Amino acid sequence: MHTALAALIFMVTLVVIVVRPRQISEAWSAAAGAVLMLATGVVSPLGALTAVASEWNLFLFFFGLMLTAAIADMAGFFDWAADLAAAAAGGSGRRLLFNVFVLGAVITTFLSNDATAIILTPVVYTITTRLRLRVMPYLFAVSFMANAASMTLPISNPINVLTGDHLRAALAVYEGHLLLASLASIAITTAVLMVFFWRSAAGRFEFDWRSAIRSAVSDRGFFVATVVGLVLLAVAYIVGSALLWPLGVVAIAGGAGLMAVAVARRRLSRDRLNTHISPALFVYIAALFILVRGVQDAGITPALVSTAVSQASDAGSAVVAGLIGSAIASNLINNLPAVLVFISGAQAGGVPTSLHTPFLFGALVGADLGPNLTPVGALSTMLWLVIVRRRGVQVSAWDFLKIGAVVAPLTLISAAVIVAASFR
C-alpha cells in the first residue's frame, strides 16, 4: 500500500510537471506532490528535511550560478562574446556558426549549460537577426552545445555537481573518465550540425564590430572587473574541484564577489537581477528531493536501479547500463528527476558497491547528453508539437528531433565506449 501510494504520487506529479496543465509552474506541481508525500505519511517531516538539507551544496551552486550569470549579463559579457564571435567570422555565416559552437562550448564549460541555454540563446537570436542571417542554425548550435559540452567540468552542469557530491571524485578522476568523452561529444555535435546547416548558414554579412562592442559594453571598468572576476571564478572552480571543495560555496563566493563589483560601480539593476534569480527553482528542486525520498523509502528507486544494472557484470557494462537508463529516463521525465532517481537507487543499495562509481558516471553522461534527443523531454515535446502545429506556427522541434536522432546516439555511443574504456 505504502509502495503503491508513493509510486502513484511520484508518477502523477511527474506527469503534471511535464504536461503543465493550465500553464501551472513545475515548481508548484512538484511542491503539491511533496506535500502529498508528507500528508500521506510516505515521507516523514524529518526525512523530508534531511533529504533537502543534505543537498545544500546544490542549492548554493544554483544560487551562485544565477548571481554570476546576472552580473555577467549586466556587464554586457554575453553580448560582447557574441560580438567577438561575429567579428572573428569575417562576414561568413558559416564561420559564425562554427564560432557559435566554440562560444557555446566555452560558456557551458565555465558558466554551465544553464547560462548557455537561457542567456546565450536570446543573445545569438538578436545578433543573427541584426545581421540578417537565418536564425535557426545558430539557435540549434547553442541549444545542442549546451548539452554536448555539459560534462567537460564538474561545474558545467548542475547535474554534475549533484552526482559529484555522491561520487566524491576529485577533478583528476573526473576528467580521467569524462574529458575525452566530452571533447568527442563537442566535436561530433559540431560536425553533424555544420553539415546539416551548411546551406542554411551560407549567407554573408557586414558587421561594424567596434560600434557593436561599444554599445554592448557601456561601462568599461565594470566590464573589465567582471571578466577578471569570471576568470578568477573559473580558476577557483578548477582548484575547488581538484581539492573536493563544496562547489556551491565557490559559486556563492564568486557570485557575491561579482555582485560587490556591480554595487561598487553602481551598475546593479534590481530588475535584471530578478529576471535571472528564480526562487521557484529552489522550491522545484527541494520538492523533487522530497518526492524522490518518498519513492526511495518505499524501495522503488533501488528496485528500478537494480533492474537497470542487473545485466552489468563489470565496470564497463555498469557504465553502459547507467548511461542508457538515465538517457531514456531524461527524455521521459527530464534529466534532473531522472538523475535523482538513479543516485537515490544506487545509494539505497540498488547497485553493487564495486559497480557504484562506474554506474553513476554512466548515469551522469546519460543525463548530460541524453536531452539532445528531444528538446524538453519526449512527452512534453510531443504535446508541444501538437499545440504549435495546431496554431500554425513554424515548428523547430521537428528539426530538433531530426538532428537529435543523429547527434544523441552518436555522442552517447562514443561516450559509452570512451567512459567504459576509462574504467579498464
Next chain:
Amino acid sequence: MTDAQNVLNQLRILMLVDGFDTEGLFDSLARLLQLREAELLLVFVHRTGPRPGLELAPRRPGGHDLAPHRERELANAEVEGGNQALAEAEKIARQLGARVESRHLDGEPGHVVCELAKAERADLVAVRGTGHGRPQVGPGSLGPTARFIVDHSPCPVLLLRDSG
C-alpha cells in the same frame, strides 16, 4: 520587347522581402520579368507572433520566457534588420528601373501579404518559395509563409527559387 513583356511591365507586383539574400531574390525575379517601368510594392513583415526557434531556450521553473531587456533588444534588431532589408531591396529594384513603393508592416507574413494584395489590387505576388532547411523542389519544399500565400492569395503567385 515582346507583347507579353509589355503586359508584364504594366503589372502591379507585390514582393515579400524576407531579409535574406535580397540580391538573389531579385536575380530570380529579373530572370523571369522585365522590371523596367513595372510597379513594385516591396513589403517586409515584422513577425508579431511567437518567434520560431526561441522556444528552444529553456525556461527555469517559475522563470521568465524572455527577459524584458532581451525582448526590447530583439524587437529593435528585427526592426533594424527589416529597414535594412527594405532599403537594400529598394536600391536594387530602382537599379532595375522599377517604380518602387515599400511598406514595413507588423503581423504574420502570410496573412499580411494576402490582405495587402487584396487591398492594393496587386496583379501578382512574388515570394521566396523555399524555406530554411527545406528541399529546393518536391513535397515540403515550400516554407509555411509561401504555403499560406499560395493557398490564400487573391491573385497569381510567383514562387522564386534560390538562384544557387
